[in-house]
Every structure is written in structure tokens, then in C-alpha cells.
Amino acid sequence: MERVIVVGGGLAGLRAVESLRSRGYEGGLTLVSAERHPPYDRPPLSKAVLAGETDDTTVDADWDALGCELLLGERATGLRLDAHGLDAHSSDARGGVVASTAGDLPFDGLVIATGAVPITLPGDGPQHVLRTIEEARDLRSRLTGGARIVIVGAGWIGAEVATAAARRGCAVTVVEAADTPLAGALGPEAGALTAPWYAEAGVELRTGVKVAEVRDGGLVLAGGGRIDADEVVVGVGVRPDLSWLEGSGLLLERGVVTDGSFRAYAGAEEPGSARPDVVAVGDCAAWWSARYGRRLLVEHWDTALNAPDVAAATLLGQDAVYDAAPYFWSEQFGRMVQYAGSHAASDRIVQRGDPSGRKWTAVWLTGDRLDAVLAVDRPRDLVQARRAIAAGAPVDAEAIADPDVPVRQAVRR
Numbered sequence: 001m002e003r004v005i006v007v008g009g010g011l012a013g014l015r016a017v018e019s020l021r022s023r024g025y026e027g028g029l030t031l032v033s034a035e036r037h038p039p040y041d042r043p044p045l046s047k048a049v050l051a052g053e054t055d056d057t058t059v060d061a062d063w064d065a066l067g068c069e070l071l072l073g074e075r076a077t078g079l080r081l082d083a084h085g086l087d088a089h090s091s092d093a094r095g096g097v098v099a100s101t102a103g104d105l106p107f108d109g110l111v112i113a114t115g116a117v118p119i120t121l122p123g124d125g126p127q128h129v130l131r132t133i134e135e136a137r138d139l140r141s142r143l144t145g146g147a148r149i150v151i152v153g154a155g156w157i158g159a160e161v162a163t164a165a166a167r168r169g170c171a172v173t174v175v176e177a178a179d180t181p182l183a184g185a186l187g188p189e190a191g192a193l194t195a196p197w198y199a200e201a202g203v204e205l206r207t208g209v210k211v212a213e214v215r216d217g218g219l220v221l222a223g224g225g226r227i228d229a230d231e232v233v234v235g236v237g238v239r240p241d242l243s244w245l246e247g248s249g250l251l252l253e254r255g256v257v258t259d260g261s262f263r264a265y266a267g268a269e270e271p272g273s274a275r276p277d278v279v280a281v282g283d284c285a286a287w288w289s290a291r292y293g294r295r296l297l298v299e300h301w302d303t304a305l306n307a308p309d310v311a312a313a314t315l316l317g318q319d320a321v322y323d324a325a326p327y328f329w330s331e332q333f334g335r336m337v338q339y340a341g342s343h344a345a346s347d348r349i350v351q352r353g354d355p356s357g358r359k360w361t362a363v364w365l366t367g368d369r370l371d372a373v374l375a376v377d378r379p380r381d382l383v384q385a386r387r388a389i390a391a392g393a394p395v396d397a398e399a400i401a402d403p404d405v406p407v408r409q410a411v412r413r
């Protein structure tokens with residue numbers, strides 16, 4: 001390969017650039033990103049940036065040493081794949097052109113790392129979302145003492161914004177359509193365990209409330225009624241923005257569909273149509289997980305950090321498969337909340353410690369297999385359980401329910 005284009009300048013894009021170079025790629029390298037900033041970390045946006053503790057989350061990178069041309073503030077608008085490339089086994093199955101606001105960018109290797117954009121609600125009233133540093137700074141300036149802040153969505157972002165707003169003296173209401181916070185991410189049983197944290201922080205949590213639209217001055221609810229607000233913040237999830245890939249021939253669903261090595265499919269999801277020259281990674285990729293026997297679309301920092309190395313190896317023709325168990329964390333209401341694994345197919349949840357207490361852990365099991373862990377201010381549990389999940393090791397269900405027994409001792413050898 002002589003020319004690789006990376007589209008998207010978030011963490012995944014940067015990591016792809018770094019991995020390509022560290023794996024010995026010496027050809028041309030260009031990163032094109034719609035934002036005007038070099039890659040920066042997003043997790044602090046809803047934490048330290050909103051709290052006013054930092055204003056710059058740029059990820060350290062020596063772009064000169066990386067030998068990477070940066071096209072910032074430029075957007076990819078289309079993708080034309082080399083027709084020969086439709087046969088992934090043909091020797092000339094390489095290349096194409098990214099159409100962009102900076103002109104046509106020919107490539108023989110392409111990394112798609114365009115992340116995701118927040119979903120917004122209907123209505124013509126002003127609504128804040130939180131994805132970029134500008135949005136974080138703008139929102140922070142509005143979190144002033146006494147301001148009525150209404151947050152739609154008691155997910156990860158909603159909980160973190162509520163934490164910051166309450167700390168800054170705002171009157172905070174969180175409106176959630178499901179019956180518990182984090183119902184989508186953790187399921188209702190585990191999600192319910194986080195509900196008391198809201199009242200404890202002085203935040204009003206209204207669950208089972210659906211929003212019809214955002215209007216000037218607040219929300220209109222689906223069943224009638226309104227909630228008045230000085231500022232409305234919407235944290236109801238994200239979706240990959242794949243509009244620039246439409247018509248390219250790549251298989252797009254909720255994310256760019258890839259195999260376990262992040263090769264994008266040109267056509268049906270079958271080995272013969274996986275492109276060796278086009279990889280997708282980070283929040284925009286729906287990749288095949290052999291571990292779970294299904295596609296995963298993981299919108300979390302750890303995947304954006306680690307998966308691009310596999311994508312870079314793939315692009316360079318090296319054998320690599322990504323099969324990590326997902327991991328993420330959240331800092332909310334003074335707690336460090338960490339989750340690893342996947343409980344989608346688990347048969348039960350087991351408490352480890354009293355969830356009405358300050359520190360506790362919950363684990364999900366199928367038979368004696370540990371599927372997932374949720375640790376609240378118990379980082380050691382997280383680390384040890386994450387290791388057991390990665391290894392697929394069986395555990396003693398009685399021992400793992402005892403918070404005084406280290407998780408590693410509950411693992412059967």
C-alpha cells in the first residue's frame with residue numbers, strides 16, 4: 001500500500017494512524033476529520049469539562065513524527081470503491097476514492113472511523129446534545145446556580161450531566177421513558193439499583209415519562225403536560241452517521257458491517273465480499289464477535305482505543321482478530337461505575353454486597369459461567385472479573401456472591 005486515508009479524527013482514527021506506523025507502514029497517510037481540532041478524548045466532556053476542571057482534552061500525538069497529513073475541518077462526502085475490489089480475492093482488490101470537501105482523496109487502504117452523532121428529539125425548541133468540546137463548553141456556561149436543567153434520558157450521559165449540573169447548583173430534572181435508569185445498558189433490575197443516587201444528589205428523576213417534543217421553554221410530554229426548563233439536554237443515544245457511505249456498495253446497517261478483523265463487506269455478509277483494503281472501527285463499526293456469535297456495536301472508549309490496532313494489522317495484510325469483551329466506565333453521583341462483558345444472554349444476576357450501600361458489585365451468570373460484571377466503587381472486583389470473563393472461566397456461584405471473597409478466589413481452576 002502506498003496511500004492510506006483515515007476518515008474520522010476521534011480516538012479510533014488517531015489510534016489507527018499510530019498503529020499503522022508502529023506496525024511498519026511507511027507509505028502516505030492522511031487523516032481527514034470534520035472537526036477543526038486534532039483528536040481529543042470525549043469521556044472528560046461530561047465529567048471534568050462540565051465540572052470546569054479542564055478545558056482541553058486533546059490526545060497527545062506527534063503528528064510530524066507520525067508523518068500524517070491532517071485535513072481538519074474537512075468532511076468526507078462520498079466513497080467510490082475500485083470496481084476490481086468487489087472481488088476481495090483478486091490481487092488488485094485495492095483502492096478507491098474518498099470524495100471530500102478537500103477534494104478527491106485516492107487511496108489503496110481506507111480506515112472508516114467516523115464515530116457517531118447524538119440522536120435529537122422532535123420539536124423546534126433549543127436542545128443541547130453532548131458530543132463535541134464546543135457543546136461541552138456551551139453547556140457548561142449554562143449550568144449556573146438555580147438554572148432549571150431538564151435532561152432527557154437517564155443513560156450514561158444523562159446521569160453524568162445530572163451529576164455536573166447538580167454540583168453546579170442547578171435545579172435538575174431527569175426524564176426517562178423506561179421505568180428505570182440505564183434500562184437499555186444494564187437491564188431494569190441492575191438499572192433500578194442506581195435510581196436512589198438521583199434523589200441523594202438532589203436530582204428529580206421521573207421515569208416512565210415519554211417526551212413528545214422540545215419547545216421553547218421546555219418539554220411537551222407524550223401524554224399531555226409540560227416540563228418547564230431553562231435548558232433542555234438530550235442524552236437518548238447516538239447513531240453512526242453513514243450518509244457519506246450511501247451508494248458505495250458497503251454493507252451498512254446500524255454501523256458499517258465488518259468481519260472480526262474489521263474488514264468492511266462490499267455486498268452480502270460473506271467471506272468473499274470482505275474488503276481487505278477497507279476497515280471500519282470505533283463507534284461506527286458493527287463487527288463480528290466470535291466470542292458472542294453475533295455482531296457488536298460498542299460505543300465506548302476502550303474499543304476505540306484498542307480495536308484500531310487490529311484494523312491496522314488487517315489493512316497491512318497481517319492476521320488479526322478482535323475479540324475482547326466490551327468494557328466501559330462512567331463516573332456518576334460521586335461513584336465510579338464499571339462494566340465488563342455482556343449480559344445479553346445471561347440467565348441470572350447475582351448481588352455481591354448490599355446495593356443500598358456505597359460500594360457493591362453485581363455479576364451476571366449463565367450456569368457457572370461469568371458473563372458480565374457491574375462494579376460500583378469496587379475496581380478490584382472489576383479487574384478480576386474482567387480477567388475471568390475474558391478467559392471464559394467458570395466460577396463458584398456461592399463464593400462470588402460473597403463480597404469478602406476476592407473474585408479471583410471464586411474462579412474455579
Ligand code: FAD
Nearest residue numbers: 008010011012034042043075076115282283299300301328
Ligand atoms: P468519535 O469520537 O465520534 O470520532 C469520530 C470523528 O469523525 C469525529 O471527530 C467526527 O466529527 C468525525 N467525522 C464524522 N463524520 C465524518 C465525515 N464524513 N468526514 C470526516 N470526519 C467525520 N466511553 C466510555 O467507555 N466511558 C465514558 O465514560 C465515556 N464518556 C463519554 C462522554 C461523552 C460526552 C461522549 C460523547 C462519549 C463518551 N464515551 C465514553 C464514548 C467514547 O468517547 C466513544 O466511544 C469514542 O469517542 C469513540 O471514538 P471514535 O473515534 O470511534 O468516534
